[in-house]
Amino acid sequence: MSTIKDPKHVVVLGGGIAGAFSAKLLEDHCDVTLIDPKDHLEIPYGQLRSIVQTDFADRTLVLHSDYLKKARHILGFAEKASITEVVTSTGELLPYDFLVIATGSTHKGPSTKVERIQEIQSENKKLKEAKRTLIIGGGPVGVELAGEIAVDFPDKEVVLVHSGARLIDFLGEKASRKAFDWLKKKHVDIRLNEKVNLDGSGSSNRHTTSSGSSIEADCHFLCVGKKVSSSWMESTFLGESLDEKGRLKVDEYLRVDGHSNIFAAGDVTAIKEIKQGFLAAKHAEVVAENVKRLISAPDSKLHAYKPLAKPMGVVSLGRHVAVAQLPFGTILGWIPGLLKSGDLFVGKTRKALGLSQ
Numbered sequence: 001m002s003t004i005k006d007p008k009h010v011v012v013l014g015g016g017i018a019g020a021f022s023a024k025l026l027e028d029h030c031d032v033t034l035i036d037p038k039d040h041l042e043i044p045y046g047q048l049r050s051i052v053q054t055d056f057a058d059r060t061l062v063l064h065s066d067y068l069k070k071a072r073h074i075l076g077f078a079e080k081a082s083i084t085e086v087v088t089s090t091g092e093l094l095p096y097d098f099l100v101i102a103t104g105s106t107h108k109g110p111s112t113k114v115e116r117i118q119e120i121q122s123e124n125k126k127l128k129e130a131k132r133t134l135i136i137g138g139g140p141v142g143v144e145l146a147g148e149i150a151v152d153f154p155d156k157e158v159v160l161v162h163s164g165a166r167l168i169d170f171l172g173e174k175a176s177r178k179a180f181d182w183l184k185k186k187h188v189d190i191r192l193n194e195k196v197n198l199d200g201s202g203s204s205n206r207h208t209t210s211s212g213s214s215i216e217a218d219c220h221f222l223c224v225g226k227k228v229s230s231s232w233m234e235s236t237f238l239g240e241s242l243d244e245k246g247r248l249k250v251d252e253y254l255r256v257d258g259h260s261n262i263f264a265a266g267d268v269t270a271i272k273e274i275k276q277g278f279l280a281a282k283h284a285e286v287v288a289e290n291v292k293r294l295i296s297a298p299d300s301k302l303h304a305y306k307p308l309a310k311p312m313g314v315v316s317l318g319r320h321v322a323v324a325q326l327p328f329g330t331i332l333g334w335i336p337g338l339l340k341s342g343d344l345f346v347g348k349t350r351k352a353l354g355l356s357q
C-alpha cells in the first residue's frame with residue numbers, strides 16, 4: 001500500500017453532502033479529519049420516503065465509518081477557528097494546512113444512526129395514527145412530503161399551508177402550477193399566502209394562522225428552511241467573510257474571501273444559486289480538486305466553479321411521478337418520475353461514496 005510522505009492536514013467541517021463528499025474525495029491524498037455532530041451522513045433526498053416507509057431509512061443513513069476508509073471522524077461541532085487550527089466542542093485542537101467549511105444548516109436531533117431510525121419510526125407512527133396531517137411550508141420539502149403521504153396514505157387528510165403565493169417558488173410558475181394541480185387532484189387542502197403561527201399561540205392539535213383561522217390536525221411537520229450554521233464563525237476571523245444572511249462569501253475557486261487555504265462548499269456558501277444537494281456535491285468536487293492541485297504545487301492553476309445559471313430541479317410527487325424543471329422545459333409525469341421518484345437518488349449517492357447501492 002502506498003503512503004504519502006508528510007501528508008497535508010485537511011480539516012472538513014460538517015458531514016452533510018458537501019462535507020462527506022469533500023472528505024471522501026480527499027482521503028487518499030492527504031490526512032483528513034471530518035468534524036460532524038452525527039455518526040452518519042443522512043442522504044437528504046430519501047428523508048421523506050423514510051417517514052412513510054421506515055425500512056427505506058437504513059440505506060439513507062450512512063455511517064461516516066462505512067464510506068470513509070482513511071479519514072478520521074470526530075463526533076462534535078466546530079466551535080472556534082483561527083487561521084491555523086480548529087477547536088471542537090469536545091475540546092480537541094486540530095491544526096490544518098487546508099480547511100473545508102461545509103456546515104450547511106444547523107443540526108438539531110439525534111447524533112447516532114440508531115437514534116435517528118427510532119425518531120423516524122416515531123414520526124411514521126404519528127403519521128399512521130393521524131386522521132389529519134398539517135404540513136407547514138410549500139417549498140420542495142413540504143410538497144414532496146405531501147406527495148408521499150397522498151400516494152401512500154390516500155385516505156388521510158393533508159393540509160398544506162404555505163406563506164408564499166405559489167408552491168415550490170424556487171422554480172418557475174409552470175412547475176408551481178403543475179405541482180399544485182397534481183396535489184389538488186390527490187385532495188390535498190392547499191392554503192397559499194397564509195402562515196401558521198409558530199409562536200406557541202396554538203396547542204399541539206390546534207394551530208392558529210396569520211389569517212386568524214385555526215387548523216385542527218393530529219400531527220404536523222415543519223418543512224420551512226433551516227437556519228444556516230454559521231453563528232459559530234461570527235466571533236472568529238471568519239466573521240468578516242460572512243454576508244448579511246450569514247453565508248460565507250467565496251471566490252470562483254470556492255476559496256473563502258481573502259484566504260488561499262480555506263474553502264467552503266454547499267448550503268453555507270453565498271454562491272448565487274439555489275441551495276441543493278446535487279450542487280453541494282459539485283462544490284465538493286471543485287474544492288477537492290483545488291486542494292489536491294495546491295498540495296501538488298502551491299502556484300497551481302485552480303479549477304473554477306460555474307454556478308447554475310437557471311434554477312433546475314426535480315420535485316418528486318410520490319413513488320412514480322415528478323415535476324421537473326430542466327433546461328429544455330418543465331414536465332410533469334412518470335418520465336421525470338423515472339429520474340427521481342423510485343429511489344430518490346439514494347442508490348446513486350451511495351455508489352458515488354463507494355458503497356453498494
Ligand SMILES: Cc1cc2nc3c(=O)[nH]c(=O)nc-3n(C[C@H](O)[C@H](O)[C@H](O)COP(=O)(O)OP(=O)(O)OC[C@H]3O[C@@H](n4cnc5c(N)ncnc54)[C@H](O)[C@@H]3O)c2cc1C
Pocket residue numbers: 013014015016017018019035036037038044045046047048076077078079102103104105106107141229232265266267268275276277278279280314
Ligand atoms: C428533506 C429534504 C429533501 C431534499 N431533497 C433534495 C433533492 O431532492 N435534491 C437536491 O438537490 N437537494 C435536496 N435537498 C437540499 C439538500 O439536502 C441540501 O442542499 C444539502 O443537504 C446541503 O448539503 P450541505 O452538506 O451543504 O449541508 P447540510 O446537509 O445541512 O449538512 C451540514 C452538516 O454540517 C453539520 N454541522 C452544522 N454545524 C456544524 C458545526 N459547527 N461543526 C461541525 N458540523 C456542523 C450538520 O450537522 C450537518 O451534518 C433536500 C433537503 C431536505 C431537508
